[in-house]
Amino acid sequence: MARYNPPEQPAILQVFDIACLVGAIFLALWFPLYMxxxxxxxxxxxxxxxxWELLHQTPAQVEQWTKLGKDVSxxxxxxxxxxNYTIDWTQLLIMVVVxxxxxxxxxxxxxxxxxxxxxxxxxxx
Amino acid sequence: xxxxxxxxxPTKISLSRVLGPAHVWALGVGIVLVGEYTGWxxxxxxxxxxxxxxVCWVIGLLYTSVAMIDSEVTSTIAxxxxxxxxxxxxxxxxxxxxxxxxxxxxxxxxxxxxxxLVGDTIVAKAGTDGLNHNAFLAVTIIGLAWLNYRGVLATxxxxxxxxxxxxxxxxxxxxxVAPWSQGTVLRLGxxxxxxxxxxxxxxxxxxxxxxxxxxxxxxxxxxxxxxEVRSPARALPYGxxxxxxxxxxxxxxxxxxxxxLMPWEYLGTTYYPLWDAGKLTGSPxxxxxxxxxxxxxxIASANGCVNDxxxxxxxxxxxxxLPTWFSAxxxxxxxxxxxxxxxxxxxxxxxxxSDLNQAITFSILSGVLQYTFMSxxxxxxxxxxxxxxxxxxxxxxxxPLPAIVLFIxxxxxxxxxxxxxGAQLTAMVVFYLVVSIWFHFYRYQYVRRGDQFTMPWxxxxxx
Numbered sequence: 321m322a323r324y325n326p327p328e329q330p331a332i333l334q335v336f337d338i339a340c341l342v343g344a345i346f347l348a349l350w351f352p353l354y355m356x357x358x359x360x361x362x363x364x365x366x367x368x369x370x371x372w373e374l375l376h377q378t379p380a381q382v383e384q385w386t387k388l389g390k391d392v393s394x395x396x397x398x399x400x401x402x403x404n405y406t407i408d409w410t411q412l413l414i415m416v417v418v419x420x421x422x423x424x425x426x427x428x429x430x431x432x433x434x435x436x437x438x439x440x441x442x443x444x445x
Numbered sequence: 446x447x448x449x450x451x452x453x454x455p456t457k458i459s460l461s462r463v464l465g466p467a468h469v470w471a472l473g474v475g476i477v478l479v480g481e482y483t484g485w486x487x488x489x490x491x492x493x494x495x496x497x498x499x500v501c502w503v504i505g506l507l508y509t510s511v512a513m514i515d516s517e518v519t520s521t522i523a524x525x526x527x528x529x530x531x532x533x534x535x536x537x538x539x540x541x542x543x544x545x546x547x548x549x550x551x552x553x554x555x556x557x558x559x560x561x562l563v564g565d566t567i568v569a570k571a572g573t574d575g576l577n578h579n580a581f582l583a584v585t586i587i588g589l590a591w592l593n594y595r596g597v598l599a600t601x602x603x604x605x606x607x608x609x610x611x612x613x614x615x616x617x618x619x620x621x622v623a624p625w626s627q628g629t630v631l632r633l634g635x636x637x638x639x640x641x642x643x644x645x646x647x648x649x650x651x652x653x654x655x656x657x658x659x660x661x662x663x664x665x666x667x668x669x670x671x672x673e674v675r676s677p678a679r680a681l682p683y684g685x686x687x688x689x690x691x692x693x694x695x696x697x698x699x700x701x702x703x704x705x706l707m708p709w710e711y712l713g714t715t716y717y718p719l720w721d722a723g724k725l726t727g728s729p730x731x732x733x734x735x736x737x738x739x740x741x742x743x744i745a746s747a748n749g750c751v752n753d754x755x756x757x758x759x760x761x762x763x764x765x766x767l768p769t770w771f772s773a774x775x776x777x778x779x780x781x782x783x784x785x786x787x788x789x790x791x792x793x794x795x796x797x798x799s800d801l802n803q804a805i806t807f808s809i810l811s812g813v814l815q816y817t818f819m820s821x822x823x824x825x826x827x828x829x830x831x832x833x834x835x836x837x838x839x840x841x842x843x844x845p846l847p848a849i850v851l852f853i854x855x856x857x858x859x860x861x862x863x864x865x866x867g868a869q870l871t872a873m874v875v876f877y878l879v880v881s882i883w884f885h886f887y888r889y890q891y892v893r894r895g896d897q898f899t900m901p902w903x904x905x906x907x908x
Binding site for chain 2: 323325344399403414436
């Protein structure tokens with residue numbers, strides 16, 4: 321197999337590649353934040369006129385809340401803010417399909433490229 | 446400039462081989478120890494205090510598998526980039542490109558989390574209305590980039606000292622609260638009751654795997670120093686294993702003290718569980734010690750992350766997966782200075798726009814993708830070069846059990862991340878899929894094929 325000589329990449333295209341990659345990085349990380357998707361399954365179940373008893377706190381726990389500077393009202397917003405673990409099966413299915421599809425593409429395309437590498441390294445005349 | 450200067454062959458400048466096992470330990474533990482100071486406790490939010498303990502040990506098992514697998518592969522492939530170099534030699538260029546991106550994301554977002562912790566801790570301590578954390582974030586990120594720019598030895602010596610101090614603070618706190626005597630300071634039985642031990646049941650335990658990763662995330666970063674270690678075959682397995690043992694002990698001590706002092710609802714949401722634990726002892730000395738230790742742990746971690754992310758980016762440039770401009774080594778300091786400078790504004794931008802648990806989640810996502818790769822990679826490594834076919838620095842026992850355990854725990858962790866952060870996970874995987882398509886169908890044309898395999902090994906089996 322003949323040795324592969326890659327083309328030289330013009331400087332302007334190098335800059336373009338980097339700009340695209342950085343743009344994609346920002347989009348992937350920033351977009352979910354912008355859309356407010358992170359940690360959406362948490363919500364506060366409000367109790368009117370909360371007391372430590374209604375919040376199911378033992379005397380020892382109340383003592384620690386007080387030492388931490390939290391009164392019953394501040395503690396209420398922390399204690400009642402709970403995750404909802406109801407599974408959205410459609411969203412789960414989408415995640416599984418995307419994840420499995422990604423890994424299948426990754427390993428298959430890598431294998432194809434790896435054959436080029438091994439051919440050139442070991443089978444070159 | 447004269448013609449002769451312009452056409453002269455440049456002298457190849459390599460990274461310096463100056464590091465020993467203590468530096469490897471400092472790099473690994475330094476990155477991870479901040480996980481005890483913040484982040485692990487969000488697993489209590491997702492499943493309760495008892496769930497946080499269960500995942501500490503189960504995720505400890507995941508990372509023990511990571512350390513065992515990593516030690517074998519890295520002691521055999523000692524090159525800058527760690528898992529990136531492994532992927533390049535065992536799976537292929539596209540996998541290597543992805544692994545390097547996992548590392549850059551995981552470490553850069555971990556650095557962002559550390560900087561946010563530094564800023565928020567200082568703001569909380571100051572207690573001044575209107576004081577913003579942005580200036581502290583910027584000073585932390587820029588200062589550490591400068592330190593890394595100036596040289597790896599000074600950077601990791603600095604890390605060794607501050608990591609040791611932050612670790613020592615956990616031990617001192619643990620011993621100061623009379624852990625052998627419940628009821629004196631610690632009140633585990635009153636903080637965790639049968640009614641609140643697992644507030645969400647077993648689904649909460651599964652969900653808490655998500656932030657349980659934070660107990661140990663980054664220990665695999667020890668391999669990034671492979672090209673700068675004097676004796677990789679000895680220092681890398683020794684430093685990594687010692688780091689895991691150190692962290693398992695620190696994780697257990699941290700959980701015991703914090704879960705014994707705080708209601709799980711508070712523990713699960715505070716940004717500074719160990720500093721809060723110091724406050725709850727009633728001792729100003731312990732409170733101040735844990736305040737400074739929180740800052741030291743965060744700085745040590747961010748410092749290691751700048752080091753590792755820059756080396757992964759540098760490796761991409763050197764192999765032409767990205768423009769070769771990034772592969773420059775500083776002529777005087779012998780550091781990948783362009784990569785360090787390039788990643789600086791990305792870290793700064795995300796430090797300003799994301800909050801702590803979001804930055805942590807970004808980091809965890811890339812980490813878990815990387816561990817999934819590692820579980821498959823070791824099986825391919827053993828198949829393509831069976832034992833005895835090449836010289837290994839270290840051979841891990843019980844293969845393929847650690848790989849199977851690692852893979853199963855990764856699948857559970859993906860599901861755990863889905864419980865609360867599913868859209869983020871899907872968005873990030875879509876990103877990796879898009880850049881993989883970009884690399885395979887476009888960027889790969891610039892890669893020199895045969896140059897990707899540099900180890901003096903025989904042809905892999907099956908090719």
